[in-house]
Amino acid sequence: MQDPDCIFCKIVKGEIPSYKIYEDEHALAFLDINPINEGHTLVIPKNHYETLDEAVADEIPALFSAVHKVTKGVIEGMNPEGYNIFTSAGEVAGQVVKHLHIHILPRWSGDKFRFIWPQQKLSEEKMTEIKEKISSAI
Ligand code: 5GP
Ligand code: ZN
8 A cells, every 4th residue: 555656655665765764564764864853763654644544543553663662762872862753744734745654853952943832721611612522523
């Protein structure tokens, strides 16, 4: 289940090179070609899904098990002070490559990465309404 035009599918098939970190039956991890910090790694399912919600549920445990293994490798190998793990879905969220990928980003104090985090307070009524919308959809 690969998309012939997808750059990450091409990496899975070995059609384009990557700095491979880890591979198993379901997942592949490789260095980000334009790292935010040294050791910035991407973990992907071998099958092509655009986003996390589109992936087959059965494959998620294997994907996040790979994320866990690779995170430990990044910690051991790069000795960061911390790390962020994230995925972007949709252009609005900044997704560029349309093949699900989990970023593992090692962090050091003084690095240039910034999350902009404009938090707000919502009313109890609004919070309850939102809770209902999401929980009833699961
Ligand atoms: P997104 O914004 O879609 O979450 O991030 C895509 C990431 O993939 C970017 O950080 C970008 O540097 C990385 N990337 C894009 N093309 C390639 C590639 O051909 N090889 C590798 N290793 N990384 C890539
Ligand atoms: Zn793909």
